[in-house]
Amino acid sequence: MNYNFELGPIRPPSEAHSILLRVTRNCPWNRCAFCPVYKKRKFSPRKVDEVIQDIDAVAFITEKITGTIAAAGGGGEDNLDLVGQLAAEENIDRDSIHQVIFWLRCGMKSLFLQDADSLVIKSGHLVKILNHIREKFPSIERVTSYSRAKTLSKKSLDELKKLRTAGLDRVHIGMESGSAKVLEKINKGVTPAEQVLAGKNAVAAGFELSEYFMPGIGGAELSQENAVESAKVLNQVNPTFIRLRTTRVIKRTPLHQMMVDKKWTPLSEIEKITEIKLFIENLKGIESKIVSDHIMNLIEEVEGRMPEDKDKILKVLDKFLKMKTEDKESFIVGRRLGRFRFLSDYTPSARIEKIKAELKSRFSSLEEAIHQVAQNY
Ligand code: SF4
Structure with a gap:
C-alpha cells in the first residue's frame, strides 16, 4: 500500500490547523480576473477510491506516530529520528509525515477538503468520502471545504442536507462582491441572485457558512457599488462569518492587465478603508461575525459580531480615517x-x-x- 497522500496548494487561513485532503485538483472555473492560484493548471476530480486511500494513509501514519510515541513513553513529536524512521521503514515521504505530525500537535480537530470547489463532484461521491473520514477519525470536530456559489446554487436543498448529515460542517464561499457589474468585470461566473440562493440554501442545510468579501475589487469605478451591493447580498444570506479579503493586484493576472490597460483603477489603501466603512454601515438585520483574517487587510481590529459590534467596528475605521x-x-x-x-x-x-x-x-x-x-x- 502507498501511504503517501496528495496535497493541493492552498487552504483558508482559518484552516491552518486542519489536515488537508485533496478531493479535486485545481479549480473547475479558473477564470476570476484577480486569482493567480490555479492558472495554467487543469481541473480534474480525483477518483473516490484514490481519496479514500489518502484517508487511510493519514490514518496509518497517525497510528504509527502515536504508537511510536506511546512506546517511547510519550512526547517526541519533534523528534526528527521518528520522521526518518517512519520514512525509511514504511517508504512514506517526509511531507506526508510532517503534515500528520503538525495535525497531531494541533489536536486533530479539523479537516479541510481541497482544492477550490470540492462540492463540484457528485454529491453521492462526496457523501462516501465524508463517511470514510468520519469512520476513520470519529473525534474530528470540523470538516470544511471551499465551494463556488455557482456550484452550490445548482445543488438541491435535499442534496446539501445529505452532505451536512454525512459530516460536512462548514463551507467557504469566495463571494468577493455582490454587485452584478463587479462580478461581470472580474469574470466571477456567478450572479448576485445565484449567490443569495447558494448562501441561503447552505444556511438552511445547516452548514456554518464563511462568505469572503473583497474590498477594492470594484476598483475606483465601482467602489461604492461594491460596498452597497455586497452588503445587500450578505443581508439576505446572514452567513456565519463574513471574512474580509482586501484586493491585492498580483502580476500576471488578468486584473493586473486591466489595471495596466486603464480599464480598472486600484483604490488607495485609504480609499479601501472608506469602502469597508460603507460596507459595514450597510450590513443590516444579520448576526454574522465579521472576521479580518488576512494579512492584506489594513486594520485587523475590523472584527466583531453583528449587530452588537457594528458601532465598535465603525469607530475603529473612523479613528483611522480621522488621523492626519x-x-x-x-x-x-x-x-x-x-x-x-x-x-x-x-x-x-x-x-x-x-x-x-x-x-x-x-x-x-x-x-x-x-x-x-x-x-x-
Ligand atoms: S473560483 Fe476561486 S480558485 Fe477558481 S479562479 Fe475563482 S477565485 Fe480562483
Missing part, C-alpha cells in the same frame, strides 16, 4: 512592513518616517511601493 494624512501613511508603511499588527499599535517613530521617505524616493508613489511590497505576501 502623514500618520495614516506611517501606519500603512508600518503595517505593510510587519511592524504593526493593530491600529492601536501605532505610535509615530523616526524609523518608520525614515523608511517612508526612502520608499517615496524609490517609487513613483507610496501606493506603488505598497503594491510592490504586497507582491511578496
Whole structure:
C-alpha cells in the first residue's frame, strides 16, 4: 500500500490547523480576473477510491506516530529520528509525515477538503468520502471545504442536507462582491441572485457558512457599488462569518492587465478603508461575525459580531480615517512592513518616517511601493 497522500496548494487561513485532503485538483472555473492560484493548471476530480486511500494513509501514519510515541513513553513529536524512521521503514515521504505530525500537535480537530470547489463532484461521491473520514477519525470536530456559489446554487436543498448529515460542517464561499457589474468585470461566473440562493440554501442545510468579501475589487469605478451591493447580498444570506479579503493586484493576472490597460483603477489603501466603512454601515438585520483574517487587510481590529459590534467596528475605521494624512501613511508603511499588527499599535517613530521617505524616493508613489511590497505576501 502507498501511504503517501496528495496535497493541493492552498487552504483558508482559518484552516491552518486542519489536515488537508485533496478531493479535486485545481479549480473547475479558473477564470476570476484577480486569482493567480490555479492558472495554467487543469481541473480534474480525483477518483473516490484514490481519496479514500489518502484517508487511510493519514490514518496509518497517525497510528504509527502515536504508537511510536506511546512506546517511547510519550512526547517526541519533534523528534526528527521518528520522521526518518517512519520514512525509511514504511517508504512514506517526509511531507506526508510532517503534515500528520503538525495535525497531531494541533489536536486533530479539523479537516479541510481541497482544492477550490470540492462540492463540484457528485454529491453521492462526496457523501462516501465524508463517511470514510468520519469512520476513520470519529473525534474530528470540523470538516470544511471551499465551494463556488455557482456550484452550490445548482445543488438541491435535499442534496446539501445529505452532505451536512454525512459530516460536512462548514463551507467557504469566495463571494468577493455582490454587485452584478463587479462580478461581470472580474469574470466571477456567478450572479448576485445565484449567490443569495447558494448562501441561503447552505444556511438552511445547516452548514456554518464563511462568505469572503473583497474590498477594492470594484476598483475606483465601482467602489461604492461594491460596498452597497455586497452588503445587500450578505443581508439576505446572514452567513456565519463574513471574512474580509482586501484586493491585492498580483502580476500576471488578468486584473493586473486591466489595471495596466486603464480599464480598472486600484483604490488607495485609504480609499479601501472608506469602502469597508460603507460596507459595514450597510450590513443590516444579520448576526454574522465579521472576521479580518488576512494579512492584506489594513486594520485587523475590523472584527466583531453583528449587530452588537457594528458601532465598535465603525469607530475603529473612523479613528483611522480621522488621523492626519502623514500618520495614516506611517501606519500603512508600518503595517505593510510587519511592524504593526493593530491600529492601536501605532505610535509615530523616526524609523518608520525614515523608511517612508526612502520608499517615496524609490517609487513613483507610496501606493506603488505598497503594491510592490504586497507582491511578496
Ligand atoms: S473560483 Fe476561486 S480558485 Fe477558481 S479562479 Fe475563482 S477565485 Fe480562483
